[in-house]
Amino acid sequence: MLEGLPPNDATHVMRVEAPRRQAQRIADLISETFDPAEVAVANFERTDDDWVVEVYAGAAFDADTLRELVEIAAGPELAAAVTFGEIEQKDWVAASLEGLAPVAVGPVVVHGSHDRGRVGPNRIGIEIEAALAFGTGHHGTTQGCLHAIVNAARRGRPQRVLDVGTGTGVLAIAAERLFHTEIVGSDIDIIAVRTAKANAAANKAPGVRMVHAAGAGARAIRIHGPYDLILANILLPPLKRLARPLASLLAPGGRIVLSGLLTAQVPAALAAYRAQGLHLVSQRHIEGWATLTLAARSDRPRG
Structure with a gap:
């Protein structure tokens, strides 16, 4: 489950797999340490107790600093398992919208242009594109x-x-x-x-x-x-x-x-x-x- 979305200019990612509690501690500490406008944290589950923490930024990370934070939060073994990589800049919301259906909450329906015709006459349609x-x-x-x-x-x-x-x-x-x-x-x-x-x-x-x-x-x-x-x-x-x-x-x-x-x-x-x-x-x-x-x-x- 996402704790944040990558910033618009994200080109670098840090990744580590950890049990749920350790993953949450890692995500919390990194979120507390960096400006959320510059560094975003995603924390999501693969199985009940197998989680992944990913950290995104528009510039290269200081690897020693990130590993030190992971060690503080979850111990030296997980700190040693941290990996770093580069990613292509991407329109993250466009990717997330692929195949998504309209969302209805009370009278409000949030939808893309392709679902404009599915909004009922007594609903408040809000069209949000990628x-x-x-x-x-x-x-x-x-x-x-x-x-x-x-x-x-x-x-x-x-x-x-x-x-x-x-x-x-x-x-x-x-x-x-x-x-x-x-x-x-x-x-x-x-x-x-x-x-x-x-x-x-x-x-x-x-x-x-x-x-x-x-x-x-x-x-x-x-x-x-x-x-x-x-x-x-x-x-x-x-x-x-x-x-x-x-x-x-x-x-x-x-x-x-x-x-x-x-x-x-x-x-x-x-x-x-x-x-x-x-x-x-x-x-x-x-x-x-x-x-x-x-x-x-x-x-x-x-x-």
């Missing part, structure tokens, strides 16, 4: 967030919404189509921002405003807050770093949806956000991935 950004609706994290957006629409329509790490913009587009309000989407990757802007225009979602920003401190993000709903489908390390700034952007009674989390990572994410005064409202697990919805007290002062 692009150099993450978010096609097929991953458990994206589906979990779509469920949270649909649930938010059933409770009432949030007026101010932020989508951090927007990727293809699929969550921002879904929120705009359901809530009929302005949505701010942000991403650290300029290619993702351009892709999301194009997808928003193609899906007739004029209320989506995309921002190229690292973190949540950019003025273009803050001036539109506080937010009634914040979506953050990224990875555990940046989610933990963003706990305080995201909580400060949340309106009293507002909610934060967190995803990009393996089930085993839920306690760490909850601890970071509970420390900011938020409480767990619900959680959904899809194919080993968790999506958490947390809320601020209605009398909570704005940060």
Whole structure:
């Protein structure tokens, strides 16, 4: 199961096979060590206790540093088994879309152009083509967030919404189509921002405003807050770093949806956000991935 997708310019890969627990420790340590905008980690199973960790980057790795991290996480034997290689730069989302069917969550259907005719008349079709950004609706994290957006629409329509790490913009587009309000989407990757802007225009979602920003401190993000709903489908390390700034952007009674989390990572994410005064409202697990919805007290002062 993927813990991240390779960056757009990935040309180098590190690989090691390990039992599940050791593989997770390796993936967690490497994710914590490197900037997720430069180095991405994939951690997936081949059998119940035979997992593979792959680390992608746009430049050659320092082999000694990577082996040292693996040794710290899982011991010298696995460190000695680490391999390095070069890969051809690739449109990863295009490859992942091959043969995938539309994804339906409530009234929302995420699909490619080849399935446009399969969207029913009472559905909200969101057409996402292959692009150099993450978010096609097929991953458990994206589906979990779509469920949270649909649930938010059933409770009432949030007026101010932020989508951090927007990727293809699929969550921002879904929120705009359901809530009929302005949505701010942000991403650290300029290619993702351009892709999301194009997808928003193609899906007739004029209320989506995309921002190229690292973190949540950019003025273009803050001036539109506080937010009634914040979506953050990224990875555990940046989610933990963003706990305080995201909580400060949340309106009293507002909610934060967190995803990009393996089930085993839920306690760490909850601890970071509970420390900011938020409480767990619900959680959904899809194919080993968790999506958490947390809320601020209605009398909570704005940060």
